[in-house]
Amino acid sequence: MSIAITPFLRRVLYLDAATSGAAAVLCIAGSPLLAPLTGLPQSLLFWAGVVLVPFVAVLLALARRATAPRLMLVDVVALNALWVAASFGLLVGGLVEPNMFGTLFVVAQALAVALFAALQLAGLRAASVAA
Secondary structure: OEEEOOHHHHHHHHHHHHHHHHHHHHHHHHHHHHHHHHOOOHHHHHHHHHHHHHHHHHHHHHHOOOEEEHHHHHHHHHHHHHHHHHHHHHHHOOOOOOOHHHHHHHHHHHHHHHHHHHHHHHHHHHOOEOO
């Protein structure tokens, strides 16, 4: 089933792509500088940025379409929710030991991603099924 990409949903997808793209560049190129500032492992920052690259490509591809498969849009929301859960899981599970700035960095990006997931879900619910 295809869903019409509304102007609202298109803007949210583009904004998520821009933000995720900026985060990818920051994490990939800036991991040597961010690691000591945040107390997060450099490899975690680098690979988190690498993982974002195909996600950004999917967001851009979806945003440029008039319609998109509903399942792909649900997947975007689910991946964003999974990112949020993984971010908080890193902190709560003690898998990393960031300093205060690192904790704020992880929490702030997780909250931003949660906002994107909520906006995308709202846009998905408001979008009509394309014939």
